[in-house]
Amino acid sequence: MKILVYVKQVPDTDDVRLDPKTGNLLREGVKSILNPLDANAIEAALQLREKHGGTVAAVCMGPPQAEEALKKALGMGCDEAYLLSDRAFGGADTLATSYTLAKAAEKIGEYDLLLFGRHAIDGDTAQTGPAVAAQLGIPQITLAGSISVEDGWVCCDRMLGDMRQRVRAKLPAAVTVCGDINKPRYATPINIMKASKKPRSTWNAADLGCEASRIGVPGSPSSTKGLFEPEKHNADTVYFTGELDAMIKAFADMLQSEHII
Amino acid sequence: MFKLDDEHLQLQATFREFAENEVKPLAKEIDESERFPIETIEKMAAMGMMGLPIPEAYGGSGLDQMGYVLAVEELAKVCATTSIILSAHTSLCCWPILKFGTEEQKQKYLVPLARGEKIGAFALTEPAAGTDASMQQSSAILEGDHYVLNGSKIFITSAPYADVFIVFAMTDKEQGTRGITAFILEKGMPGFTVGKPENKMGLRASATCELFFDNVSVPMENRLGDEGRGFRIAMATLDGGRIGVAAQSVGIAQGAIDETVKYTSERIQFGRRISQFQNTQFTLADMQTRTDAARLLMWRAADAETNNDPYSHFAAMAKLFSAENASYVTNRAVQLFGGYGYTKEYPVERMMRDAKVTEIYEGTSEVQRMVVSGWMGVK
Numbered sequence: 001m002k003i004l005v006y007v008k009q010v011p012d013t014d015d016v017r018l019d020p021k022t023g024n025l026l027r028e029g030v031k032s033i034l035n036p037l038d039a040n041a042i043e044a045a046l047q048l049r050e051k052h053g054g055t056v057a058a059v060c061m062g063p064p065q066a067e068e069a070l071k072k073a074l075g076m077g078c079d080e081a082y083l084l085s086d087r088a089f090g091g092a093d094t095l096a097t098s099y100t101l102a103k104a105a106e107k108i109g110e111y112d113l114l115l116f117g118r119h120a121i122d123g124d125t126a127q128t129g130p131a132v133a134a135q136l137g138i139p140q141i142t143l144a145g146s147i148s149v150e151d152g153w154v155c156c157d158r159m160l161g162d163m164r165q166r167v168r169a170k171l172p173a174a175v176t177v178c179g180d181i182n183k184p185r186y187a188t189p190i191n192i193m194k195a196s197k198k199p200r201s202t203w204n205a206a207d208l209g210c211e212a213s214r215i216g217v218p219g220s221p222s223s224t225k226g227l228f229e230p231e232k233h234n235a236d237t238v239y240f241t242g243e244l245d246a247m248i249k250a251f252a253d254m255l256q257s258e259h260i261i
Numbered sequence: 262m263f264k265l266d267d268e269h270l271q272l273q274a275t276f277r278e279f280a281e282n283e284v285k286p287l288a289k290e291i292d293e294s295e296r297f298p299i300e301t302i303e304k305m306a307a308m309g310m311m312g313l314p315i316p317e318a319y320g321g322s323g324l325d326q327m328g329y330v331l332a333v334e335e336l337a338k339v340c341a342t343t344s345i346i347l348s349a350h351t352s353l354c355c356w357p358i359l360k361f362g363t364e365e366q367k368q369k370y371l372v373p374l375a376r377g378e379k380i381g382a383f384a385l386t387e388p389a390a391g392t393d394a395s396m397q398q399s400s401a402i403l404e405g406d407h408y409v410l411n412g413s414k415i416f417i418t419s420a421p422y423a424d425v426f427i428v429f430a431m432t433d434k435e436q437g438t439r440g441i442t443a444f445i446l447e448k449g450m451p452g453f454t455v456g457k458p459e460n461k462m463g464l465r466a467s468a469t470c471e472l473f474f475d476n477v478s479v480p481m482e483n484r485l486g487d488e489g490r491g492f493r494i495a496m497a498t499l500d501g502g503r504i505g506v507a508a509q510s511v512g513i514a515q516g517a518i519d520e521t522v523k524y525t526s527e528r529i530q531f532g533r534r535i536s537q538f539q540n541t542q543f544t545l546a547d548m549q550t551r552t553d554a555a556r557l558l559m560w561r562a563a564d565a566e567t568n569n570d571p572y573s574h575f576a577a578m579a580k581l582f583s584a585e586n587a588s589y590v591t592n593r594a595v596q597l598f599g600g601y602g603y604t605k606e607y608p609v610e611r612m613m614r615d616a617k618v619t620e621i622y623e624g625t626s627e628v629q630r631m632v633v634s635g636w637m638g639v640k
Contacts, residue, residue, distance in 0.1 A: 072271075075271055186275050186278060186308055187271065188275070188308050188309050189309050189310070189313060189323075189328060190309050190317065190322045192271045193268060195268075196268070257606070
């Protein structure tokens with residue numbers, strides 16, 4: 001089985017601020033990381049490979065430094081890596097991005113399964129995975145909380161709030177995964193040392209045979225009207241997320257560390 | 262060697278991520294309960310961390326010494342106990358088997374150790390043979406095809422959980438240090454028992470115990486190296502172990518600095534963050550400068566070992582400076598935290614307790630000074 005996992009390098013959102021004048025992201029000094037849910041997609045791909053054999057290729061569109069996200073993917077155990085990098089790709093919205101990613105899938109060829117993180121923590125659109133499936137004309141399953149492959153079908157439980165929906169799609173197909181599908185493994189020392197010997201390709205727009213009008217800014221009908229930071233009413237507000245018990249514990253720990261209790 | 266290459270940066274990143282997510286959350290609890298963190302060992306084994314500098318052919322990850330010390334430092338930043346369990350296993354048990362073992366010994370013992378399926382320990386120190394390791398009272402008498410081992414050892418890291426032990430004993434008392442021989446013992450050999458864990462000041466979860474040997478029959482094929490080579494094997498093993506302890510000391514210091522930078526940037530006194538006071542700034546600058554110096558000494562020793570250059574003196578200098586620095590830095594960290602630093606609510610008091618032993622084990626600071634001055638030719 002040949003699995004393509006699409007990954008994105010994103011700013012560490014723990015650290016993101018906006019320029020109060022321009023509304024642009026202040027990227028200087030902000031660490032870039034592998035989009036967290038893409039690590040879940042990689043883990044799902046590696047588990048499927050362990051069960052069914054085959055290869056896992058990581059694919060990333062971004063500037064040259066996005067190579068770091070691919071190195072992480074190789075360190076976790078992916079077999080090969082493709083970086084899609086061209087100045088002309090810059091400024092792409094989800095339509096232009098999905099066109100470019102689909103062109104890469106076509107060039108790599110003979111894929112059985114495309115895996116994506118449900119969404120990226122920077123853009124947060126959750127559109128790219130489904131849009132790639134649409135561009136390629138293959139079935140898609142979003143919000144997967146589980147994944148298995150049987151007899152040419154991919155079967156998933158879709159996580160719909162309090163409900164789960166069990167669905168399947170004929171391969172080749174695209175699946176976007178949620179965070180609770182698995183716990184991503186760490187990059188291992190052996191895989192890190194072997195990463196430099198694994199096949200790595202860098203493709204530009206010409207390599208992919210992209211139409212100039214469908215990539216980057218020309219290929220992006222959507223545009224950002226403005227970006228602003230929501231007004232902060234109380235700088236001391238702390239939000240807790242997760243399971244109720246974990247939230248209660250985190251709240252109690254905070255009260256304790258602030259010497260309130 | 263002043264800058265990590267790309268692969269080492271990635272190794273450091275994955276060790277850091279592992280330490281932050283898997284090791285740090287347990288550090289306080291295992292210190293207080295003196296619980297050996299067996300689940301962490303299993304996780305490290307799954308990642309290939311229990312045999313980092315061991316070749317892949319013997320079940321390891323095939324890293325150089327630099328890769329290995331990065332792991333020890335990252336673990337020690339958040340939990341010194343976990344770092345010494347890894348370091349004792351790797352430097353003091355896997356390494357001598359790799360270096361001095363027969364092919365059969367490597368297949369039988371090194372492979373499962375490096376894969377993390379088994380835990381290793383090293384037993385040289387005895388109640389009456391500490392720094393003066395030549396005063397070994399344990400004896401091993403050859404009887405036919407096996408040795409009969411009698412005696413005891415003390416302060417043995419990981420002992421109740423270890424499966425494989427490198428044990429030193431006198432095979433010929435007349436010969437002094439040249440009468441010491443190394444053996445590989447297995448847990449459960451008849452007559453071989455482990456005592457209760459010591460109640461220690463620091464590294465409280467590393468399960469440090471006595472070992473007792475009562476007519477233990479050790480097969481000939483479990484002798485490590487030739488008869489009478491044990492002392493040299495022990496000293497060579499400790500040279501490498503000292504690089505591990507230096508890395509641990511650097512990690513403890515860096516961990517304390519990181520905690521102190523965070524705390525002093527939040528704590529308000531006299532209407533200002535205490536990081537705004539020059540005393541805090543200068544003290545932290547000294548702490549970081551000394552720790553960077555310690556790290557560079559430690560990297561030099563690791564680099565020399567990787568390149569097969571003589572490294573005993575480099576390892577001794579690195580351990581001496583790093584260990585004393587860890588005590589200095591953690592002491593200053595507690596001071597900058599003030600009263601809160603003296604409580605168990607914050608990790609710096611644990612770091613201060615953990616730091617002290619780095620000046621004592623695998624050769625005291627005084628022993629390191631002997632090694633360095635000896636190398637200088639000072640008599």
